Amino acid sequence: MSKAASAPKGTGRKPASWTQDPEGVRRNILTVAKEEFVENGLSGARVDEIAARTATSKRMIYYYFGDKEGLYRAVLEEMYERIRGFERSLDLASLPPVEAMTLLAGFTFDYHAENPDFVRLVMVENIHHARHLATSDRIAALNLSAIDMIREAYERGVAAGLFRPGIEPIDIHLTISALAFYNVSNRASIRQVFGHDMGAPEALARRRAAAIDTLLRMLRA
């Protein structure tokens, strides 16, 4: 990936003579930082630990990101921008209403299941009352469009007599998200309390089908 990350592996120390690679260093830091924040949260993550696992030094973290919170915010912003990219790639408008909703629910479920890192970071951010989302210009400029996409497909469905009227698009989104989010976010406690492993392929597949089915039943006229 990044030049810096692939350069000196064994020692962890750069040679006396090195080559500049701002972007590489930045990426390398972000990658490691994400893992740390995902695993330990904002308060639990250690700057020294991040620095140690990096191909560069603690000095550079502060050079590029200012402080620990700045680094955390950068990680958060990157993650949300990534989602935004996936979201844009979905073309619900070209599908019939029921298929559009099925696709959206399935995609949302899969994205959460395949990206527990995302789920964990959102949990961490919520523990902190989304204070960093609130103060990030990059995220404010993002304009997540999930709700608009849902509204469009839903209204087509209502017009076609497939969906019952009177449902708020935000409620559709919340239902989809809740079902996708919960069994990733709470996988550990569910396993402890009920002895049920949500990570197992069969459990996951059944849950996926249930999520889609639940959504469609909620929408149907």
Place this chain on the structure above:
Amino acid sequence: MSKAASAPKGTGRKPASWTQDPEGVRRNILTVAKEEFVENGLSGARVDEIAARTATSKRMIYYYFGDKEGLYRAVLEEMYERIRGFERSLDLASLPPVEAMTLLAGFTFDYHAENPDFVRLVMVENIHHARHLATSDRIAALNLSAIDMIREAYERGVAAGLFRPGIEPIDIHLTISALAFYNVSNRASIRQVFGHDMGAPEALARRRAAAIDTLLRMLRA
């Protein structure tokens, strides 16, 4: 509540001559600790801060709970035991299937909405991979019976031709919990990203109705 907590308010220091009150001190510590862990998580909470807000001293925290994790575990155990108590108070078996499910979904939704502290602690514990739930004997002995209650009501519903067969009780539980948990756990980020305040009474009421309705539609034959 506790004698210790109500004794010397202004100064925070006990008089030269004090009276022993083990249970009061214990309760006082647990109450303050819960607030701190709920607000800042396990890593973010500060033992000194907890001690300062207590009517007693840091010394007593370590005397009664061993270490920070011991205190956290005690808070967690108390919370789960409280849930268990509420759970037992529900008498689904004496209600018709549909009413039983409606009651359970409504109760679960309300409990989460009214106890964001509970939701936040569960989030914190999941960030830590439920490691403390796993090592707690008190919680292992709890035998949460939600699943059994659901199975009983569900099977009666199927027998009466009201519910469709083939649904796993755990899936019913997961659907109920997900819908109740998500809009409390993710309230902050939802508000930032979508500008939608889940705490507002109307939003909450609509969401409550949607949760119950969604569950019943999922179950109906």
Place this chain on the structure above:
DNA sequence: GACCAAATGAACTAGATGGTACAATTAACA
């Protein structure tokens, strides 16, 4: 009222942690 275990107070500490000072090296460009 002497004795002892339980309960409590006050001060202290070793190590961790976020952050910095200072200096050196590199790369772009006149």
Place this chain on the structure above:
DNA sequence: TGTTAATTGTACCATCTAGTTCATTTGGTC
């Protein structure tokens, strides 16, 4: 080739933090 801003390395520090030491007081028991 000399100048300069952007990058990077090394060593360091002030403060915070979990946990402890040592001594004292209380309340029950014989």
